[in-house]
Amino acid sequence: MHTEDAYAELGLPPGASDAELKTAWRRLVARWHPDRNRRPDASARMQRINLAYMAIRQAREALSGDDHPSAPPSTRAAAPAGKRRRPGAESARPRAAAGGHTHADHHAHAHAAADSAQSEAGHRTVRRKLRLSLEEAALGCTRTVSGRVTLRCTACTGRGWLALDGACADCDGQGAVRRASLFGWLATSESCAACGGEGRARQACVPCGKRGRRTVAYRRAVRLPPGVRAGDVLTAPGGVHDSTELELELQLEIEPHALFKLEADGTLRCDMPVNGFAWVGERWVEVPTLTGLQSMRLQREHRSYRLRGQGFPTQRRGPRGDLLIEILPCFPDEPTATQQALLDRLIDETAEHPTEPLADWQRRVRRWTPCNTAASA
Ligand SMILES: [Zn+2]
Ligand SMILES: [Zn+2]
Numbered sequence: 001m002h003t004e005d006a007y008a009e010l011g012l013p014p015g016a017s018d019a020e021l022k023t024a025w026r027r028l029v030a031r032w033h034p035d036r037n038r039r040p041d042a043s044a045r046m047q048r049i050n051l052a053y054m055a056i057r058q059a060r061e062a063l064s065g066d067d068h069p070s071a072p073p074s075t076r077a078a079a080p081a082g083k084r085r086r087p088g089a090e091s092a093r094p095r096a097a098a099g100g101h102t103h104a105d106h107h108a109h110a111h112a113a114a115d116s117a118q119s120e121a122g123h124r125t126v127r128r129k130l131r132l133s134l135e136e137a138a139l140g141c142t143r144t145v146s147g148r149v150t151l152r153c154t155a156c157t158g159r160g161w162l163a164l165d166g167a168c169a170d171c172d173g174q175g176a177v178r179r180a181s182l183f184g185w186l187a188t189s190e191s192c193a194a195c196g197g198e199g200r201a202r203q204a205c206v207p208c209g210k211r212g213r214r215t216v217a218y219r220r221a222v223r224l225p226p227g228v229r230a231g232d233v234l235t236a237p238g239g240v241h242d243s244t245e246l247e248l249e250l251q252l253e254i255e256p257h258a259l260f261k262l263e264a265d266g267t268l269r270c271d272m273p274v275n276g277f278a279w280v281g282e283r284w285v286e287v288p289t290l291t292g293l294q295s296m297r298l299q300r301e302h303r304s305y306r307l308r309g310q311g312f313p314t315q316r317r318g319p320r321g322d323l324l325i326e327i328l329p330c331f332p333d334e335p336t337a338t339q340q341a342l343l344d345r346l347i348d349e350t351a352e353h354p355t356e357p358l359a360d361w362q363r364r365v366r367r368w369t370p371c372n373t374a375a376s377a
Pocket of ligand 1: 155
């Protein structure tokens with residue numbers, strides 16, 4: 001179908017917005033869907049409406065470049081499963097599911113069978129889970145989401161056949177065929193199989209092979225913004241397939257991380273054991289961040305360190321928060337002979353050059369005269 005004809009079919013000017021397109025299409029579907037409209041031409045009209053809608057959508061997608069990642073999907077907080085939401089509805093703020101990131105959902109995989117909800121003709125929401133690493137969730141990423149979905153055939157609106165003009169040839173438009181009995185004089189009448197008893201000519205639907213359903217493959221690059229949390233639900237357009245517009249509804253999961261722990265308030269923590277002597281010696285150590293290792297100087301006075309801007313975004317699309325590193329200085333439980341010898345040397349060396357509080361203490365002890373009551377008795 002030419003796009004000019006397609007616009008005319010939907011009663012729209014060629015400059016109509018996507019929202020106007022969708023509204024016009026929904027209005028026409030509500031009016032002409034054969035489930036609701038009993039007129040004999042409803043099925044044919046419905047096909048033309050869908051073809052027009054598909055032609056315009058495909059023309060627009062071709063213009064915008066379908067290979068590129070879609071626009072950032074609208075985001076919203078997790079809602080109870082099965083609750084229908086208006087397409088495009090956005091929540092003001094996403095929130096983390098309670099404890100969502102602290103549990104490993106071993107049963108869920110990105111390619112697990114997706115739960116799909118049929119809503120209205122021509123629009124289909126595909127619900128599925130998407131697992132992200134903590135790094136992907138923190139920094140944002142583009143993920144390719146692909147799968148297969150079975151749709152009601154739009155060519156035949158799920159019937160498996162198309163109505164033709166004219167009467168059924170098998171029953172001469174009667175809807176019933178006479179079947180002669182064995183002895184010739186008794187005849188029975190039964191519903192005509194060729195037209196389903198309706199008397200109108202039918203033609204098998206070729207695109208769906210008379211099944212009324214078609215399985216289509218979808219594959220979309222979805223851009224995820226930085227700062228998404230486990231339990232967040234994102235929606236992204238899934239493209240138009242067999243004139244059905246797919247909407248991907250992605251429920252996010254975040255894999256547990258080997259080094260970091262994301263707390264509910266968005267704080268990113270890392271508990272890091274360090275060599276106790278390196279800590280005492282205020283040495284530089286390598287600490288992990290979401291983007292790689294970086295050097296940090298240990299301070300004897302501190303066990304907690306805050307790396308500004310190296311954490312998880314505390315608000316969606318906002319700047320990254322801080323990474324809190326809590327060090328655990330480790331000393332040998334059973335020092336080796338070499339370690340013992342080195343410790344002895346260190347202690348002796350320190351005794352020869354005592355620092356001020358220690359030297360003062362030793363002076364005060366030397367000046368002190370204990371009262372030895374046992375000796376004077
Ligand atoms: Zn079909
Ligand atoms: Zn018939």
